[in-house]
Amino acid sequence: MRMNAVEALGTERCGVPGVDNLDLPDCTCVPRHKPGGRSVGELHMSTVTLESVSKVYPGGRRAVADLSLTIADGEFFVLLGPSGCGKSTTLRMVAGLEDITSGGLWLDDRPANGLTPRERNVAMVFQNGARYPHRTVCGGGGVPRETARTGSAEAGREPAVLLMDEPPSGLDAAPRTVPRAEIGGRVRGAGVTTLYVTHDHVEALALADRIAVLRDGFLEDVGTPTQIYESPATAFVAAFLGAPRINLLSAVPEAVPGEGVVLDLGTQRLTVPWADPRAEHLAGRHGEPVILGLRPDALRPTGDPHLGPVLSGHIRTLEFHGHEWLAHVDADVTVVDADAVGRRSRPARAVAPQPVVPQPGGVAGRALSMLLGGAARREPAEPSAHLGGHRPELLARLDSRVGFGPGMLVHLAVDLDRMPIFGGDGRRVDPVRR
Ligand SMILES: Nc1ncnc2c1ncn2[C@@H]1O[C@H](COP(=O)(O)OP(=O)(O)OP(=O)(O)O)[C@@H](O)[C@H]1O
Secondary structure (H helix, E strand, C coil): CCCCHHHHCCCECCCCCCHHHCCCCCCCEECCCCCCCEEECCEEECCEEEEEEEEECCCCCEEEEEEEEEECCCCEEEEECCCCCCHHHHHHHHHCCCCCCEEEEEECCEECCCCCHHHCCEEEECCCHHHCCCCCCCCCCCCCHHHHHHHHHHCCCCCCEEEEECHHHHCCHHHHHHHHHHHHHHHHHHCCEEEEEECCHHHHHHHCCEEEEEECCEEEEEECHHHHHHCCCEHHHHHHCCCCCCEEEEEEEEEECCCEEEEECCCCEEEECCCCCHHHHHHCCCCCCEEEEECHHHEEECCCCCCCCEEEEEEEEEEECCCEEEEEEECCCCECCHHHCCCCCCCCCCCCCCCCCCCCCCHHHHHHHHHHHHHCCCCCCCCCCCCCCCCCCEEEEEECCCCCCCCCEEEEEECHHHCCEECCCCEECCCCCC
16 A cells, blocks of 8 residues: 555655645655745745855765746746756755855745754655665655654744655656646645756646756756747757757858848758848857757648748658657758757866867768867766757658658758757857746
């Protein structure tokens, strides 16, 4: 029989109405204390503000770098990113379980750097200790059992802030959807300010009011799920969110009077007309490589390759997805690996020199070498479940009712309005609106 792990561990309920009854496997709740936030009816709500917060662990590992965030009253805020990007460290600094190396933390406008965990009026539900063998279940990374108990003895009922560190991570894909829906519904129903950590982009998009994406301890992007999915600030964020993965294509802009900015992808071209506000930003990058972001659903088969922006290619393989095909199209484009682009160095860590990437031929190939040249001297990319490595084909979604087949020539109309463009540093060429 599955027990509520909070009960199984004999530790505290987190105090958020409804959330206490969630069946969260291998999780526990830790300290909370006197209500410090504002009262809204029965509930104490609070804001959380981090200003230029950094964390360097003993030994020099910088886990969080210059992080500034404001989480509003009652907001369901998700910290998202790959393993090791600093999500848990951020959560634990808010809980008071890790010291802040530099920067400021405010809880409901109260300076909180110096507060003990028990003085913060937060509740924390954290992940399965088994995922991190160096942590104990009770401590979840070093929380003394006494702390949890002392906190519980003095706690009021509702906490001001709920901190959740991948609570459903002990579940496999199928049953996981149940607690996700439950968590979303109950926590939202309670209206408590929530900071929720996950590496799962689907979970983040489904649950969050807003999402902050972290990478190597740095903030890459912050916004609503729609904002960061449709208009990501960096190529890394574009690639981290969404499945099937976004196409990130190397191109070189060339300003052409009277026409627009022609994006040279090698053997194919797309034109951004002068009326498009991005054209002037691209014109300033004439001859410098940029990265085009095209989600598979921003490409639609068309019968006329001369009408509007189109990329053409031969279908290499087709994956049947029921309502659609996922087509791998050999379009003679150069795909950029987002993991290798825009990675900021981590001064706290020694970085061994890496060999320079050999230069492939062709315009797009040279562009790729320029894009990767800087990154190649930095630390090697960590593996990511979502980026899928460096693959040459274009991915497109095709209607499964149409008789497509391998080897067939397909023309794909490009929705330019859904094509974010990034510079060689992985950041957007045009201002990101939030
Ligand atoms: N106590 C510690 N001492 C030294 N380094 C640490 C400590 N805890 C975490 N780190 C390092 O800090 C970085 C950030 O770790 P953190 O656990 O915050 O990342 P995360 O994004 O939560 O990862 P995950 O999703 O795997 O839990 C990692 O490189 C990690 O190895």
